[in-house]
Amino acid sequence: MEPAAQLVDATKSYGAVHALKGVSLDxxxxxxxxxxxxxxxxxxxxxxxxxxxxKPTTGTARLFGLNPTDRRARSRTGVMLQxxxxxxxxxxxxxxxxxxxxxxxxxxxxxxxxLAGLEEKAQSQNRDLSGGQRQRLYFAxxxxxDPDLIFLDEPTxxxxxxxxxxxxxxxxxxxxxxxxxxxxxxxxxEADELAKRVVVIDHGKIIADASPQEIKSKxxxxxxxxxxxxxxxxxxxxxxxxTASEVKHQRYVLVTGEPExxxxxxxxxxxxxxxxxVTGAGLEEAFLALTGxxxx
Amino acid sequence: MTANYAYMLWMQFRxxxxxxxxxxxxxxxxxxxxxxxxxxxxxxxxxxxxxxGATVSTGAYIMASMAAYTVGNVMVFSFGIGVAMERGQKQxxxxxxxxxPPAIYLLAKVLNALVFSLFAMVALFVFAHFTASVxxxxxxxxxxxxxxxxxxxxxxxLGFFLGYLAGPNSAPAVVNLIYLPVAFGSGIFIPTQFxxxxxxxxxxxxxxxxxxxxxxxxxxxKTAESVPYNFALLGAYAIVFFALAVWAYRRxxxxxxx
Numbered sequence: 001m002e003p004a005a006q007l008v009d010a011t012k013s014y015g016a017v018h019a020l021k022g023v024s025l026d027x028x029x030x031x032x033x034x035x036x037x038x039x040x041x042x043x044x045x046x047x048x049x050x051x052x053x054x055k056p057t058t059g060t061a062r063l064f065g066l067n068p069t070d071r072r073a074r075s076r077t078g079v080m081l082q083x084x085x086x087x088x089x090x091x092x093x094x095x096x097x098x099x100x101x102x103x104x105x106x107x108x109x110x111x112x113x114x115l116a117g118l119e120e121k122a123q124s125q126n127r128d129l130s131g132g133q134r135q136r137l138y139f140a141x142x143x144x145x146d147p148d149l150i151f152l153d154e155p156t157x158x159x160x161x162x163x164x165x166x167x168x169x170x171x172x173x174x175x176x177x178x179x180x181x182x183x184x185x186x187x188x189x190e191a192d193e194l195a196k197r198v199v200v201i202d203h204g205k206i207i208a209d210a211s212p213q214e215i216k217s218k219x220x221x222x223x224x225x226x227x228x229x230x231x232x233x234x235x236x237x238x239x240x241x242x243t244a245s246e247v248k249h250q251r252y253v254l255v256t257g258e259p260e261x262x263x264x265x266x267x268x269x270x271x272x273x274x275x276x277x278v279t280g281a282g283l284e285e286a287f288l289a290l291t292g293x294x295x296x
Numbered sequence: 297m298t299a300n301y302a303y304m305l306w307m308q309f310r311x312x313x314x315x316x317x318x319x320x321x322x323x324x325x326x327x328x329x330x331x332x333x334x335x336x337x338x339x340x341x342x343x344x345x346x347x348x349g350a351t352v353s354t355g356a357y358i359m360a361s362m363a364a365y366t367v368g369n370v371m372v373f374s375f376g377i378g379v380a381m382e383r384g385q386k387q388x389x390x391x392x393x394x395x396x397p398p399a400i401y402l403l404a405k406v407l408n409a410l411v412f413s414l415f416a417m418v419a420l421f422v423f424a425h426f427t428a429s430v431x432x433x434x435x436x437x438x439x440x441x442x443x444x445x446x447x448x449x450x451x452x453x454l455g456f457f458l459g460y461l462a463g464p465n466s467a468p469a470v471v472n473l474i475y476l477p478v479a480f481g482s483g484i485f486i487p488t489q490f491x492x493x494x495x496x497x498x499x500x501x502x503x504x505x506x507x508x509x510x511x512x513x514x515x516x517x518k519t520a521e522s523v524p525y526n527f528a529l530l531g532a533y534a535i536v537f538f539a540l541a542v543w544a545y546r547r548x549x550x551x552x553x554x
Contacts, residue, residue, distance in 0.1 A: 051393055055554050074395040075298045081393060085385035089318040090311060101307035102396045104297045125318075141390070 034191035103145025132163035342428035355428025375455025384464025453537030
């Protein structure tokens with residue numbers, strides 16, 4: 001069976017900026033895939049190209065085996081974008097009805113409102129919605145056509161903790177219907193909670209494509225950072241149980257699962273260590289761990 | 297499989313109607329303002345001849361003028377400002393990603409503007425009939441409205457051009473700056489013989505001039521040009537503005553969607 005969405009060696013340049021540097025990705029039917037990466041990594045660009053909103057500079061994109069701008073492919077696809085708008089003076093239910101008419105088979109309006117959790121706002125005009133409610137409306141518009149595939153670009157960005165929780169529950173409810181979902185996020189926990197497959201993207205390239213468990217296992221560990229009065233040589237780091245290292249703002253940063261062993265060995269080797277910090281590894285260190293080092 | 301285009305158009309058209317009605321400024325500028333201007337220019341001795349020796353009354357002349365003004369106004373404003381604002385709110389991005397064909401979106405806007413223009417004209421006709429004793433044959437009322445709706449294509453295209461050219465904040469200023477002087481220069485409010493010479497020289501070439509003449513000639517006024525000539529000139533304008541609208545549309549979409 002053909003992939004629901006596909007990128008083959010896709011690159012994208014905006015003038016001198018290379019947003020994507022050769023991305024190949026198959027999204028299989030029924031998969032829930034999270035694209036994880038920092039801002040500017042190329043997540044939105046990847047989605048825009050898969051959707052046909054943007055054209056790749058080189059390479060190809062396919063949606064259900066068709067050109068992504070093909071109306072037959074679009075009719076099976078729902079989308080929630082970061083930067084988009086809806087008519088301000090239409091009511092929520094009117095907007096959903098309008099978007100339902102774009103699709104050959106759509107879910108009943110009441111069902112869409114329920115799935116998106118907009119029962120109390122169904123008769124409000126769109127301009128009167130809060131940020132969280134607007135995100136829910138965009139989600140409703142993404143699912144109202146009962147699409148086989150939905151793209152959610154940063155669905156929880158800008159939401160407070162409580163609305164984020166509730167909104168993730170809505171997305172989970174939709175996932176249970178067995179649809180193919182591609183979402184972008186820069187929260188590892190969100191990717192872990194929703195997706196079965198995490199594609200980590202950074203500097204326009206896929207640097208990892210694995211289950212959330214595998215990604216997390218690489219991230220587990222501590223960040224050991226320190227300054228030194230004399231440069232630390234590569235030989236002094238050789239053989240240490242570290243997953244990544246870099247020098248940033250005159251600080252040496254090591255990612256490791258065994259910080260005590262690393263420090264013991266560094267002291268034994270006579271490395272001069274000042275201003276020592278040992279902290280839990282975050283997403284930034286995850287990228288460091290996944291790439292093995294800073295961008296060359 | 298794709299959705300039924302006729303149903304899509306119907307829903308889109310309904311949404312356009314609702315969007316237009318719920319903005320009070322639209323009702324004011326399209327319905328109330330023409331009536332207010334009519335009061336100023338049309339109700340000063342409305343049954344007297346509009347010009348020395350003419351058989352057509354001031355009320356009828358100004359009514360036909362205002363009908364042309366109103367229809368052009370609805371077209372230029374609803375497309376010019378409407379499209380620019382929707383672009384400013386990035387509504388076009390979401391529609392672009394949806395299965396809705398752009399042609400259906402544009403057609404729904406055209407239908408809405410035609411319906412609203414007709415509505416605005418009927419309001420003006422009724423008002424002029426009761427306040428200025430304007431009496432026309434049934435066929436003349438229909439002919440007046442029909443000619444103006446047909447000729448409005450040029451203003452629809454002008455509106456699309458401005459809507460894809462101007463930013464959401466500058467659109468109202470741009471549209472007013474173009475439309476109001478063109479209306480004056482075309483003799484909409486005051487007959488052209490009362491305008492400065494250099495504007496009178498320009499007048500026949502302004503798009504509202506052939507448009508207004510289509511209305512005046514229904515009343516029996518001997519206009520500068522014939523009806524076929526005026527339709528042809530409007531058609532030429534429609535083609536030029538269409539080309540400009542396509543250029544502006546492509547420029548806008550190539551910035552956002554390539």
